[in-house]
Amino acid sequence: MEQFHHARHLGEHERAMFFIDQALQTPEYRPEALIWRGIEALQQQRLHHAFLFFGSAAQATPGRADVRALIGRSVLALQQPELATRLLACAWQQMPTEPSLRIMLWHARSQSLPPAKLRKLIFTHLPEIDDAAELALVLKLLAAQTDAPAEIGVARFDPQTREITGWAVNVKAPASVVTIEIESDTQRFASAADLPHPLLSKAGICEAHGGLRVLIVEPAQTLHVRFNDSTALIGSPFSNLPAFNPPSPKGQTSARQEPVDILVPVYDGYEETLECINSVLRNRSQNRTAHRVIVLDDATPNAELRNALRALAADGQIEHIQHATNLGFIRNVNRGMALHTERDVVWLNADTRVHGNWLDRLRAVAYRDKDIASVTPFTNNGELMSFPVSRVSHTMPTAQEQAELDQLALNVDAAAMEIETGCGFCLYLKRDAINEVGYLDEVHLLRGYGEETDWCLRARSLGWRHMGAPNVFVAHQGGISFGEEKTLRVAHNNAILKRRYPNASDRYQAFCLRDPIKPARQALQRARLSQLSAHLATTTVKKVPGPKTLHIQGPDVDAPLRLMWRHHGACTLATLHAKWAPLGLTLEYQLPKEADQLATDLSALGLEEVVYGQMAGCPSEILKLASRLNTPYRILCSDDELLVRSSEPEWAEFARHAKSISLPWQALLKRYAAALPSARLVIGKKTRATPARRRPPQTLLIADDLRDGEVADRWIDLARHMTRKNIPVVLLVNGDSPWLKSLTATGAVHALPEVQGLETTDCLSLAGCDAALSLDPEPGAGWQAPYLASTLGLPLYAITSAVAKEAGALPMNHLPFSLSRA
Known part of the structure; x- marks a missing residue:
């Protein structure tokens, strides 16, 4: 590479390319050589080649943010801003603090998003921007929008110093000084953003003004900072509550310590919140564990919901904690956990549903060993414990389907397993762990995402473990999030977690590759397969979602019953997919070891036909399935084009001997x-x-x-x-x-x-x-x-x-x- 750089500086292009081609054949130099080949292709407008070189370089150097930014640049040059936005957003979530990625992503967004959506995104991200070049770019993008507000600013409040700080500028007239209005209880007074601000100065926006610093003598619980047109600065209003002071623990609890506080943080959502609370109350008698339902009302703006909660509290069914101002999830839950320092707690999202003796089962897993800190159940939407596919958000089943899945999970009673971190949709926390680990970080983390991961990783560093409970199914609606603000919060909090726990990401990836939860998922799916078999045996074809036909590696991805296979090292993995409400039924088999199990499971379905699609490299165990099942089969060349039928003599030996027979030329055409x-x-x-x-x-x-x-x-x-x-x-x-x-x-x-x-x-x-x-x-x-x-x-x-x-x-x-x- 030294010879390449020397030739490049001398302007000897052909000689430089000779050395770079040599470097491509040397493993230690190949990643850098790919980058330089990409830069050369980009300069010569060979844009497709640039994408290839930069993409290969990114695979060789996954931690290089500048390379990911170069991929985005090449894609933008190919006039594909939507694709550039997608790939850069993915890279930004993994490396949220890298200026090169962020700047290139703004360029892509400016070309792919409607002005209103771009403006909303900029306002969402402005508080976290601390790079002068990035700030200059986004303010320039705002200034170019005719219907964007001219006055823009970001403000913060420090309860300890009682100071409001930040910046405010007029992007359409940067030389002018912006006036703001501050409201603290009954006090209202004006101030000017007339102080120098380092970030604005470095960005070349304004040198001697734009900065804001105001001391509030007696700040109210809620402070407002507005422009003259009553538009709030980003960050306003501020909550001026005393810092959380965790109570002193009351000593070690015992395995028989009762009751348990079920904490339901609430802000909005009338129907889902009451359904969640009622599911807990409805199943109260089925749980031997004494418990109290504590609803943490985070200053809900929904009057109907507030009145309904007050009525339940007056009836003695719940404890209703109301906050005068919105605290956010972390502060809200911290204060809930501090209510009774001798009790275990369960975080329960307001969009979840529980069934049966769910609490008894979670508690039993929690007290299986002394070093267990938390327990997370199976769910349709809960990161590692998501079912049927881990780390995937699935649609929430109906109430009846939820109850059936929970009962099935109870009957299967798969063994609990250790997991890397719990998930806050439904998380059982032992008080002994809370006493040692502490509460949630409400100082550094943005509210609402990743706080349970931080707590779990902190607990793990102190020797505590986290468990998954596959014998409990708690439905979780999810999807009611903060949109792009969620992306911001996730990225912000992930950056903090990466600094705090540098090895956690590698542990998590290794856990996902090992996937110790898979046997429990497979066990529950096999129980569901038995249900499907019983249903098909008593139901006519017209009433089921499609004929009783097994499609093998065919192009019809919407077939009700499919068997897909892929080579995986020395074995083949075959995956059976069935459209079976409420959640997709998926079972995986390792061939040839589990060929008999595959045939046994399929024979229970009473199949009427097997359809072979793509057969290139098809393992013999799958080719023999039709014969083993004694089921008619056919071979397709597309969804609706029949190539051959099993009744034709030349294919009669196919199923019995599983041999690949060359097609006649006309059939091949x-x-x-x-x-x-x-x-x-x-x-x-x-x-x-x-x-x-x-x-x-x-x-x-x-x-x-x-x-x-x-x-x-x-x-x-x-x-x-x-x-x-x-x-x-x-x-x-x-x-x-x-x-x-x-x-x-x-x-x-x-x-x-x-x-x-x-x-x-x-x-x-x-x-x-x-x-x-x-x-x-x-x-x-x-x-x-x-x-x-x-x-x-x-x-x-x-x-x-x-x-x-x-x-x-x-x-x-x-x-x-x-x-x-x-």
């Missing part, structure tokens, strides 16, 4: 045509010739299965030929392959980068890929190229084969270069 009806597939000159004026493809996706050594050798030969002849075509490989290193070493082949926030089709488009190519000389029943091209929406090119010549047809060879060897 039919397979081509049906696989890509909308992809401009041309099968030979006799069908339709390529228009003479059509630009030949410049970037091609390798559509073959590169685990086949013979086919891989053909690709390596072609790539070397292209490099020798300087053919300006890029070949892309999607996914890993044992031949990938040999292919990329030719210089003509690039691995399609996986960019977080983008789909594969997005990456293909940004890489300039406009076609797929197969070099398989004898494509047969397992040929994956048409299926892959169809899935990705690409036209397919194929070479002339011996089978095609015998049939008198010429498959596509309209390529920008000759496939014959020179």
Whole structure:
């Protein structure tokens, strides 16, 4: 790399490129070489190449914010601001304090968002902006909007010093001094933002004014800071409450300590809040654990809700704690936990529903060992404990479905497991842990997101553990969030957590890869499969959501019952998907070890038909399923095009012997045509010739299965030929392959980068890929190229084969270069 930089400084471009190409072949220099190749491509307006180089560099250096910003820059240059916004927002959430990412994201947002939404986002993020270049950019974007307010400012209040500080400017007339009005109880007085402010000065907005510092002699509980037109500065109004002083613990509690305080923080949402409270009250008699329902009313603006809570309190069913001003979730819950310092507590979101003896089951797990600090149940929406897919927010089931899932979880009674952190939608906390770990951080964390993670990580550092309770299902609506403000809060709090617990992220990722919760999810799903089997046995086809047909690796992703498979190391993972309310039914099998279990589970469903879709590389255990189940089968080349039926003699041996049989040429042609009806597939000159004026493809996706050594050798030969002849075509490989290193070493082949926030089709488009190519000389029943091209929406090119010549047809060879060897 030193020689490259030396040649670059001397202006010797060709020599510099020679050294950079050498560096690409050296593992230790490759990431930096990719970045410089991307910069060179960006400067020469070879934008698709720039995306490829920067994307590969980002995969090699995942912690480099500047590289992620460069990807965004290349995508913006390709005039794809929506995609740039998506990928940069994803990167920003992981590295929220990086100025290069933030600035590039604002550029992308300014081109992709409507003015009103962009303005709202800027106002949301302004309080956290401490980089002069970023502030200058966002204020410039606001000044360019005709309907944006001219006066903009950010204010803060420090209860200890009793000072209001911040800044305020007129973005359309930066030289003018802005006047503000401050309201404290009955006092109102004006002040001017006439002090120097370092951030405004560095941003080049105003040198000697814009800063704000006002001492409030006797501040009220709520303070307001407004412009002359009554518009509030960002951050106003302020809550002036005394700092939280945790009470002294009353000694160690025992496993029989009762009652438990169920804390329900409430702000708004009349129906969901009362449904949550009523679910606790309705199931009170089924729990032997004594408990009190304490509703923490955070100054709700909903008068109907406030009156309903007062009525429940007057009836003695709940304890109603009302705050005079809005505290936010963290302050609200802290004061709730401090009400009774001898009791365990349960945080219960106001949009949750509980069933049966839920509290007894959570408590039993909590007191299984002395070092357990918290317990989190299964739910449809709760991070690690989400069901059926972990870390995914699923739709909330109906009340009846919730009760059925909870009863099923109780019957399965899967063993509790240790998890990395609990989730605050429903979190049982032992008082002994609270006494040692302390309360939530209401000083540094923004309210509402990540506070339980901080508490759990703090507890773990002191030797406490956190458990998941899969024998309890608590429904959680979720989705009622702060929108973009949530993104801000998550990013802000995550940045703090990363500094406090530098190893936590690696532990969390390792936990997710290990996934010790999976056996419990699988056990509950298998119980649901039994329910589905019983339902299908007593229900006619017309009443179930689709026929009793199993689709195997087919293109119909909406099929009621699907079996998908993928190679995973030395084994194959087969996943059974069923549309079964209230939540999708998903079971995973490791083949060949669990082939018998797969066949047993499927036989219980009483299938009427098995439909094979894509069969490239299909494992024999799946090919044999139709025979093992004694079920009729067929093979499709698309959703509605039948290729062959099991009644045809030439396929009679297929299910019994699970052999890949080459299709007759005419059937193969039919397979081509049906696989890509909308992809401009041309099968030979006799069908339709390529228009003479059509630009030949410049970037091609390798559509073959590169685990086949013979086919891989053909690709390596072609790539070397292209490099020798300087053919300006890029070949892309999607996914890993044992031949990938040999292919990329030719210089003509690039691995399609996986960019977080983008789909594969997005990456293909940004890489300039406009076609797929197969070099398989004898494509047969397992040929994956048409299926892959169809899935990705690409036209397919194929070479002339011996089978095609015998049939008198010429498959596509309209390529920008000759496939014959020179």
